[in-house]
Amino acid sequence: xxxxxxxxxxxxxxxxxxxxxxxxxxxxxxxxxxxxxxxxxxxxxxxxxxxxxxxxxxxxxxxxxxxxxxxxxxxxxxxxxxxxxxxxxxxxxxxxxxxxxxxxxxxxxxxxxxxxxxxxxxxxxxxxxxxxxxxxxxxxxxxxxxxxxxxxxxxxxxxxxxxxxxxxxxxxxxxxxxxxxxxxxxxxxxxxxxxxxxxxxxxxxxxxxxxxxxxxxxxxx
DNA sequence: AGGGTCAAGAGGAACC
DNA sequence: GGTTCCTCTTGACCCT
Numbered sequence: 208x209x210x211x212x213x214x215x216x217x218x219x220x221x222x223x224x225x226x227x228x229x230x231x232x233x234x235x236x237x238x239x240x241x242x243x244x245x246x247x248x249x250x251x252x253x254x255x256x257x258x259x260x261x262x263x264x265x266x267x268x269x270x271x272x273x274x275x276x277x278x279x280x281x282x283x284x285x286x287x288x289x290x291x292x293x294x295x296x297x298x299x300x301x302x303x304x305x306x307x308x309x310x311x312x313x314x315x316x317x318x319x320x321x322x323x324x325x326x327x328x329x330x331x332x333x334x335x336x337x338x339x340x341x342x343x344x345x346x347x348x349x350x351x352x353x354x355x356x357x358x359x360x361x362x363x364x365x366x367x368x369x370x371x372x373x374x375x376x377x378x379x380x381x382x383x384x385x386x387x388x389x390x391x392x393x394x395x396x397x398x399x400x401x402x403x404x405x406x407x408x409x410x411x412x413x414x415x416x417x418x419x420x421x422x423x424x425x426x427x428x
Numbered sequence: 429a430g431g432g433t434c435a436a437g438a439g440g441a442a443c444c
Numbered sequence: 445g446g447t448t449c450c451t452c453t454t455g456a457c458c459c460t
Contacts, residue, residue, distance in 0.1 A: 307456070307457090308434075308435060308436085308455075308456040308457055309434095309435060309436085309456095310434085310435085310456095310457080311434095311435085328448090328449085346436090347435080347436085349448085349449095350435065350436055350437095351434095351435075352449095353436095353448095353449070353450075353451095354434065354435065354436085356449085356450080357450075357451075357452095358434090360450090360451095
């Protein structure tokens with residue numbers, strides 16, 4: 208965990224928890240009565256001039272999420288929004304407690320996905336260079352990879368589950384068939400019914416020899 | 429409205 | 445003891 212990730216967040220709300228948890232207990236205490244994930248308490252875009260723009264206030268006729276994605280994708284595709292606290296305390300007085308969700312741009316997602324395909328974990332150097340490249344924090348890269356691994360694992364679990372379910376179904380079918388077959392064999396061998404000719408039992412590949420033995424038995428009688 | 433998605437918080441385990 | 449990862453959870457946003 209890179210403590211520096213959150214150094215600039217001077218609201219005291221964003222304490223850089225998560226991986227690392229430096230002095231967890233201390234931070235936990237600080238967090239008492241504070242909103243979670245307050246690092247993204249206000250959404251800003253960085254304008255081409257380098258100004259922090261509160262995009263929520265500027266476009267009142269568009270819905271929240273639409274504003275975020277529209278602005279980000281169309282106007283400033285290479286910048287991600289950040290928080291009030293990260294952008295020099297603008298509007299610190301306007302510190303509402305609702306956390307705003309970061310949405311990665313298409314480009315950022317693509318690059319992250321491609322990197323993930325190459326290696327699903329990153330060393331600190333790779334993490335830093337990716338963060339620089341995408342204009343994100345190393346913590347965000349770390350979190351993305353963590354969540355991505357979790358998604359991969361979940362998907363794999365679902366696939367495994369389906370395979371096991373199928374396999375289980377096959378075994379059940381096989382079990383049912385063998386039981387039926389056993390029933391037939393018992394009938395054939397019963398002294399009460401010596402001349403009964405059974406329908407040809409369908410043997411599983413592993414016990415074809417049973418049929419042979421059965422025929423032998425009948426011949427001897 | 430409600431369910432899905434996903435970035436991020438939180439805590440514990442594993443590793444060195 | 446610090447770092448990284450895993451797992452579960454939370455909450456914002458999106459979609460229908």
